[in-house]
Structure formats: structure tokens, C-alpha cells
Amino acid sequence: MISAFTSLLALASAVRGGTTIWDGSFNPFTTVADFDKWSWANEVGTYQWYIHGSQPTSHYLALDPSYKNPADTAETNGLRMTIDSTATWNSNMERAELIPQTTQNLGTGNLFYHFSLMHSDTNPPDSTLEHQIFFFESHFTELKYGVAPNPTDLEWHVGGQPQWSTPFIAGQWYNFAYDINFSAGTVGLWASNGSSPLTKVANNIAASTSTNSEDFHVGVLRIVNTNAPEDWYVSGVYIESGPITTAIGSGSGASNPSSPSSTTVAPTTTAPASTAPSSTAPSTTSSASGATQTQWGQCGGTGYTGATVCASPFTCVAVSPPYYYQCQ
Ligand SMILES: *[C@@H]1O[C@H](CO)[C@@H](O)[C@H](O)[C@H]1NC(C)=O
Ligand SMILES: *[C@@H]1O[C@H](CO)[C@@H](O)[C@H](O)[C@H]1NC(C)=O
Numbered sequence: 405m406i407s408a409f410t411s412l413l414a415l416a417s418a419v420r421g422g423t424t425i426w427d428g429s430f431n432p433f434t435t436v437a438d439f440d441k442w443s444w445a446n447e448v449g450t451y452q453w454y455i456h457g458s459q460p461t462s463h464y465l466a467l468d469p470s471y472k473n474p475a476d477t478a479e480t481n482g483l484r485m486t487i488d489s490t491a492t493w494n495s496n497m498e499r500a501e502l503i504p505q506t507t508q509n510l511g512t513g514n515l516f517y518h519f520s521l522m523h524s525d526t527n528p529p530d531s532t533l534e535h536q537i538f539f540f541e542s543h544f545t546e547l548k549y550g551v552a553p554n555p556t557d558l559e560w561h562v563g564g565q566p567q568w569s570t571p572f573i574a575g576q577w578y579n580f581a582y583d584i585n586f587s588a589g590t591v592g593l594w595a596s597n598g599s600s601p602l603t604k605v606a607n608n609i610a611a612s613t614s615t616n617s618e619d620f621h622v623g624v625l626r627i628v629n630t631n632a633p634e635d636w637y638v639s640g641v642y643i644e645s646g647p648i649t650t651a652i653g654s655g656s657g658a659s660n661p662s663s664p665s666s667t668t669v670a671p672t673t674t675a676p677a678s679t680a681p682s683s684t685a686p687s688t689t690s691s692a693s694g695a696t697q698t699q700w701g702q703c704g705g706t707g708y709t710g711a712t713v714c715a716s717p718f719t720c721v722a723v724s725p726p727y728y729y730q731c732q
Contacts, residue, residue, distance in 0.1 A: 421649035422516065426450070426506045428622060428641030430472075430481050436465040442505060452503040452618070457491035464491065464500045472639035473520040473577040475599030476653035479639055485623050486527070488633035496705075500636075501623035504643070511615035516594070516648045517582040519622065520640040521547075521558070525574045527635040531555045534627040534728065537636075538580070541619035543701075544612045545582055545591045551700060552732075560593050560606065564701030564731075568593055568606045579640065579652050586613050594648060601650040627705075627728045697731045704729030 432450060433439060439453040440461050456464050464486050472482025491498040504510060519538055523529055531550045537558075539546030548559045549572060557569035558578060570578065581602055583592040592608035620643075624636050640652065696715040697703045703712050703720040705728040714720050714731035723730045 421647040422644040424642050424644050425508045425515070426504050426510060426643040428502075428504065428519075428643070429479050430467060430483050430639070431479055433467060433481075436461050436467055439465060439502070447505055450505055451622070452505050455493050455499050455501040455503070455621070455623070457488075457493060457498070457500075459490050471637045473522070473579065473598075473652060475577070476520065476640045478653050482637055482639035485636045485638060486633055487624055487626050487636075489628075489631040491626075492628070496628055498626040498628050499623070501621040501625065503618055503622070504620055506617065508617065508643075510617040510620065510643055511586050511613070513587060514583075514585045514646045516644045516646060517584065517620065518580070518640055518642050518644060518649075519638065520577050520579045520652070522577045522637040523572065523574055523635065524637070527633045528574055529572070529634045529636070530626075530630060530632060533630065534723075534730075536621075536625040538582075538623075539621050539625070540615055541621070542612060542614060544614065545584070547580070561700070562591055562609060562611050564698040566700065567609070568595075570595065581644075581648060583608060583648065584611075584613055589613050594650070596650075596652065599652055601652065602648065603650070699731050701731050702728060703731050 428450060438449070439451060442449050442451060442453050444454070453461070466484040467481040468484065469481055471484045472479050485500040487498040487500050489498070491500055493499045521537070529535060529549055532555070533550045535549040536543070537547040537549060543564065545560070545562050548561050549557070551559060551566070553566060554569045556572060558572045559566045559569040561567060572578070577598050579596045579602055581594040583594055583604070585591070585608060588608070589610055589612070590608035591611040591613060592604060593606040594602040595605045596602045622638065622641055624634075626634065695711045696713045697711040698715050699718050702708055702710065703714055712720065718731040720729050721732045
């Protein structure tokens with residue numbers, strides 16, 4: 405009786421939930437050279453690849469079956485993203501970030517932004533440095549690492565405020581879905597480890613939810629002051645309209661056939677200002693000009709163009725001058 409019930413539950417959790425509206429699976433990429441096929445003049449494939457350092461793409465990206473969450477059977481490879489002293493882009497921040505290439509509206513209704521993340525003992529992230537992970541240009545929600553109050557945790561932030569965190573242990577896969585209701589202006593978090601199905605770990609709260617559908621940063625930005633390389637492992641990236649798929653490995657690379665083909669070449673006529681290469685300042689806060697920055701948000705530093713005034717009672721502290729100033 406109990407085992408029959410358990411297998412029913414297992415079956416239920418394996419069923420796809422919503423519709424994949426953008427599939428960030430790495431299956432269309434045979435080698436990392438395929439990421440270079442995208443350019444501003446030729447916007448092909450599923451990812452924009454321009455936020456990276458001066459070295460060849462193979463210096464920053466690598467594909468291998470051992471780089472994915474083993475529970476993700478729909479994908480052939482995971483992606484290893486490397487940042488080091490050569491990885492500065494338009495600033496003194498080290499960056500390796502992919503952006504969705506799609507004509508879908510990724511900022512409407514209730515959407516789930518899925519991804520899985522891991523680091524190993526080789527080139528692990530430095531917990532003394534701030535990292536911004538899987539973020540939107542406005543930073544209304546993101547993961548962070550190397551920041552207060554728990555620098556050795558993966559921390560989920562909303563509007564620059566820490567909301568939830570988990571110890572970031574080498575060799576363990578972490579699965580996430582940002583639960584974003586663009587109609588209500590709220591965001592919540594689903595999470596799990598390894599092959600476990602996602603569970604909701606943080607209820608939706610108010611946020612300045614918005615995206616131009618070309619500013620979801622799949623990757624890592626490090627606020628620099630060391631040359632040590634770091635390797636980050638990524639798989640299971642996809643965006644789904646609700647209800648959420650909680651099973652790991654049944655979303656990315658396993659698109660609902662009724663959804664628009666996500667591998668279709670989708671040329672766009674104009675590059676949005678916030679992601680155009682001429683838009684040189686990588687914004688690291690959500691604050692529009694005139695707004696105040698919230699606790700733990702950036703308030704100054706090289707290349708920074710956002711709010712420089714901290715909300716009361718916080719003050720702008722030179723955490724890593726001249727690169728980074730933070731409201732504390
Ligand atoms: C999203 O927000 C809208 C507007 O508040 C609400 O009607 C809708 O039920 C929400 N969707 C979900 C899945 O919570
Ligand atoms: C993931 O693992 C960490 C460390 O073992 C644990 O603290 C955390 O609760 C787990 N998170 C989830 C969502 O299961």
C-alpha cells in the first residue's frame with residue numbers, strides 16, 4: 405500500500421508541469437565554438453554570447469557530460485564557465501554570462517526560471533569576494549555568493565536583500581527555479597539538491613519584476629581583487645510558464661512539442677539598449693537614477709552607474725575600492 409502510494413507520487417512528480425517557452429539546454433551546442441556563431445549581426449541559436457573576457461571562448465566555456473547534474477538525463481552535456489583575471493568585460497568585474505536569444509516574451513504572467521549549479525574542489529569560488537549569479541540586469545532577483553550575512557552560502561536575494569540561503573558545498577548540485585509573477589510583481593524561490601524534486605523554499609514577495617527578455621544573465625559576475633580562476637558548472641536551464649515542473653531533468657532539453665521551437669534562428673531587428681555592446685556600464689543594481697540603494701546593494705565603484713545613495717539607515721561603504729562600494 406505504502407509502496408504503491410510512493411510510486412504514484414514518483415510518477416506524479418515525473419509529469420511535466422508547464423510549457424517551456426525558452427529552452428537553455430546545451431544540446432544544440434556540439435562544441436563551445438558553436439557559441440561564437442551568435443553575434444549582433446547574426447543573432448542565431450538560443451544564447452547571446454558577448455559578456456566575457458579577451459581570450460578565446462574555449463578559455464571560458466567547456467562542455468562535458470561530467471559538467472551537468474547527473475539527474476538531468478535530457479541533456480548531453482553541462483557547461484563549465486570559468487572566470488579569471490582575463491575575464492573582465494566593460495569594467496573591472498570578471499564575467500562569463502550567456503543571455504537568452506529568443507523572440508518569446510520572458511517577462512509576462514507567471515514564469516519559472518530553472519537552472520542547476522555546482523562547484524567542485526578544483527578552482528572553487530572565493531567566499532571573500534562578491535559573486536552575482538543568474539541575475540537580471542535590474543537585479544530584482546538573483547543568487548549571490550561571498551556576501552553577508554552568510555558568505556559561504558548560496559544566498560537568494562530580492563531587490564538586494566538576502567531572503568534565503570544554503571551552504572554551497574563542493575560536488576553537490578543545487579537546483580533552483582525563480583518563481584516570478586510578472587502580473588503581481590512578486591518573486592519566490594524553489595530549490596532542491598541533487599536529484600530531489602524542487603520544493604518551494606521561499607514564498608513570493610514583492611519585487612520590481614521586469615525583463616526585456618534579453619537580460620537574464622546565465623552565469624557569474626565576480627567583483628574582483630584576485631587573479632585566482634574559478635570554475636562554475638551549469639545545466640538544466642529553461643524558462644517555463646506555470647504550473648511548475650518540479651522533477652529535475654524533465655524540463656531543459658525535453659521541450660514540450662507544442663511549445664515554439666526554441667532552437668529556431670530568431671533574428672531581432674534592434675538590440676535592446678541594456679544589452680547592446682555600446683551600453684558599456686554593466687548595471688549592478690536595480691535602482692533607477694534618483695532611487696536609493698537597499699542594504700547590501702552596490703552604491704559605487706568603477707563602471708557603476710546606479711544609485712549612489714543608500715536607503716536609511718544604511719551608509720555607502722568602500723568594500724573594495726575603487727571597484728566596489730556597498731550599502732551597509
Ligand atoms: C499572479 O498574479 C496575478 C495578479 O495578482 C494573479 O491573478 C495570479 O493568480 C497570480 N498567479 C499565480 C500563479 O499565483
Ligand atoms: C541542500 O543541501 C544543504 C547542505 O547539505 C542543506 O543545508 C539544504 O537544506 C539543502 N537544500 C534543499 C533545498 O534541500
